[in-house]
Amino acid sequence: MTVTIYHNPACGTSRNTLEIIRHAGIEPTVIEYLKTPPSKEDLAKMIADSGLSVRQAIREKGTPYEELGLADPALSEDELLDAMIATPILINRPLVVTEMGARLCRPSEVVLDILPADAFTSAFVKEDGEAVLDAEGKRIV
Structure with a gap:
């Protein structure tokens, strides 16, 4: 299976998502979107x-969202996309694309929706200790 993750290694959610993908036995294409934006x-x-609007996919926390005036409801999706490309920290992460679909993986276990369920045969626990998969690889959350 081909998997691409738009990743920020400084983000715990992004790191957990990447590790869930690898736990499925898949080595994804990792794109550090802050260095190489789409x-x-x-x-x-x-x-x-992903089934989202551009506004739903824009990151507000820890970004210049307010300073750039992006909360203005009159802004078009095209204008918001332009801002996200010009300032990639505005792209919410991680975005993951597989043959089964695309998702904004917040929380990280959302990635399970676009990975083959039979790829998991053992437990997975996130960095913070939260269990995602049980000992048989079945989704807990």
């Missing part, structure tokens, strides 16, 4: 494929 078209497609 194209506007790719970002728009990932967001749409």
Whole structure:
């Protein structure tokens, strides 16, 4: 299975998502989106494929969201996408794309929705100690 994760290694949710993917026996393509942001078209497609609006996929916390005036409801999705590409920290993370779909994986276990369930055969615990998969690889949360 081909998996791509738009990853920020400084983010615990992103690290947990990456480890869940690897726990499935998949080595994903890892794109550190702060260094290599997606194209506007790719970002728009990932967001749409995730079932989100652009506004739902924009990150507010720890970003210049307010300073850039992005809370203005009159801004179009196109304008918000332009801001996300110009300032990649505004892209909420991690975004994961597989053949089964695309998701904004917040919380990290959302990635389980787009990975084959039979890929998991053992327990998985997140960095903070929260169990995600039981000893048989079945989803707990």
